[in-house]
Amino acid sequence: MPDLHELEEDGQLPDPLSETSLSPVPGLIHRYPDRVVLLVSNRCPVYCRFCMRKRHVGAGNTPPSRDALDKALRYIAATPAIRDVILSGGDPLMLDDASLRHILSHLRAISHVKIIRIGTRIPVTLPERVTAELCNLLKQFHPIYVNTHFNHPDEITPKSAKACDQLADAGIPLGNQTVLLRGVNDNVETMKYLMTGLLEIRVRPYYIHQMDLVRGTAHFRTPISKGLEIIRALRGHVSGMAVPHYVIDLPDGKGKVPILPDTVERSGDTIYLMNYQGEKIAYRDITTPPS
Numbered sequence: 001m002p003d004l005h006e007l008e009e010d011g012q013l014p015d016p017l018s019e020t021s022l023s024p025v026p027g028l029i030h031r032y033p034d035r036v037v038l039l040v041s042n043r044c045p046v047y048c049r050f051c052m053r054k055r056h057v058g059a060g061n062t063p064p065s066r067d068a069l070d071k072a073l074r075y076i077a078a079t080p081a082i083r084d085v086i087l088s089g090g091d092p093l094m095l096d097d098a099s100l101r102h103i104l105s106h107l108r109a110i111s112h113v114k115i116i117r118i119g120t121r122i123p124v125t126l127p128e129r130v131t132a133e134l135c136n137l138l139k140q141f142h143p144i145y146v147n148t149h150f151n152h153p154d155e156i157t158p159k160s161a162k163a164c165d166q167l168a169d170a171g172i173p174l175g176n177q178t179v180l181l182r183g184v185n186d187n188v189e190t191m192k193y194l195m196t197g198l199l200e201i202r203v204r205p206y207y208i209h210q211m212d213l214v215r216g217t218a219h220f221r222t223p224i225s226k227g228l229e230i231i232r233a234l235r236g237h238v239s240g241m242a243v244p245h246y247v248i249d250l251p252d253g254k255g256k257v258p259i260l261p262d263t264v265e266r267s268g269d270t271i272y273l274m275n276y277q278g279e280k281i282a283y284r285d286i287t288t289p290p291s
């Protein structure tokens with residue numbers, strides 16, 4: 001539900017991960033050398049209040065044009081270092097099957113693209129979209145991986161479990177990325193139930209994300225100490241398969257960094273993290289949640 005806190009000026013940014021500056025062509029984000037994010041849809045069944053791309057909501061409801069998509073595909077084809085393409089949006093599975101086939105077949109025609117991933121919340125927000133026809137389509141383009149997005153154990157319902165079962169039966173490995181949300185899932189018991197429940201429906205916990213510094217989402221932020229507390233409580237108390245990585249997606253497109261208990265360098269409300277390029281990046285924490 002919308003909240004008046006979203007209107008507060010909190011020092012956060014519309015695009016804190018600098019996705020716009022990392023887009024060599026419209027609709028394509030090239031942050032890491034060997035992988036790109038291809039934005040193929042700008043629609044979702046449900047618009048999450050904490051979305052990292054809130055800036056796009058309300059900016060139009062049509063999918064990217066064929067010309068924009070062709071430019072992105074030409075960029076991928078002309079860049080041999082790219083071996084992993086992540087379809088994102090919006091939600092890629094909001095596209096019809098014919099549009100998905102068009103994109104997947106063109107990606108599979110590029111010899112250096114080895115892995116295709118789909119980031120989707122459809123199993124949670126519109127599980128009816130996962131049909132036998134969709135699964136038969138996706139299995140034609142293996143290896144395909146799906147990362148979905150359960151944030152609370154209440155989202156594991158008979159319908160969402162069935163959607164995940166259908167995808168898994170099609171040979172698609174499933175991972176989950178959870179956002180740590182104040183007042184929603186920022187306690188140990190909730191996360192235990194969520195992570196172990198995901199394994200029961202054949203979804204491997206992958207990430208717990210610290211909230212991105214997106215304008216209008218500060219009221220969802222928790223101190224980093226809360227995420228570390230949760231990871232510490234999961235380790236050894238649930239199956240190792242149920243323990244995700246706790247990560248921060250650093251500002252300015254510096255990449256994701258995993259955080260482990262007792263490994264954080266801190267000075268006041270600033271912590272310092274080393275990214276994949278060996279850079280030490282300052283990240284502003286909060287010592288207490290916003291009121």
